[in-house]
Amino acid sequence: MTHDELEKLFRLGDTSNEAIRLRLIAARVSTGLGQKDVADAVGIAKQTYHSQEGRGAPSIATARYFYRAHGIDFNFLFHGDFVQLNPEVRERLAAAAQSEAG
Numbered sequence: 442m443t444h445d446e447l448e449k450l451f452r453l454g455d456t457s458n459e460a461i462r463l464r465l466i467a468a469r470v471s472t473g474l475g476q477k478d479v480a481d482a483v484g485i486a487k488q489t490y491h492s493q494e495g496r497g498a499p500s501i502a503t504a505r506y507f508y509r510a511h512g513i514d515f516n517f518l519f520h521g522d523f524v525q526l527n528p529e530v531r532e533r534l535a536a537a538a539q540s541e542a543g
Contacts, residue, residue: 442535450538451521461519462497463541468513469494470537471530482506 442450451467452460469479480490483506493499499507499518507513512530516522523531 447523447531447535448521450535450542451517451523453521453523455521456519458497460497460521461499462494463538464518464521464534465494465497465499465503466541467534467538468507468511468518470541471513471533472507472511479503479506482510 447453451464469476472479474482476490476494477487480487483490483500483503485500485502490503493503504515504518507518508515512527513534514525517526517534523534526534
């Protein structure tokens with residue numbers, strides 16, 4: 442996938458809740474985890490995580506978890522910036538984002 446295609450897929454620079462929601466879902470899907478798995482890892486209720494995903498508003502604790510456990514940083518989640526990501530992580534995120542986009 443080209444750099445331009447990744448920018449479009451990850452909605453680089455789009456800080457709307459919808460764009461953040463899509464990136465948050467892609468982050469979770471790319472790890473192979475369900476919402477309950479992420480909630481348990483973060484130490485929150487499943488419904489709380491579900492709400493974060495639904496609103497496109499991850500908590501700092503959730504964003505920190507994705508960074509520390511999976512190398513998916515704040516810049517990606519909140520801004521769509523992917524250049525600093527490990528290439529393997531970026532590939533998994535792209536595959537997950539494509540599958541979610543339909």
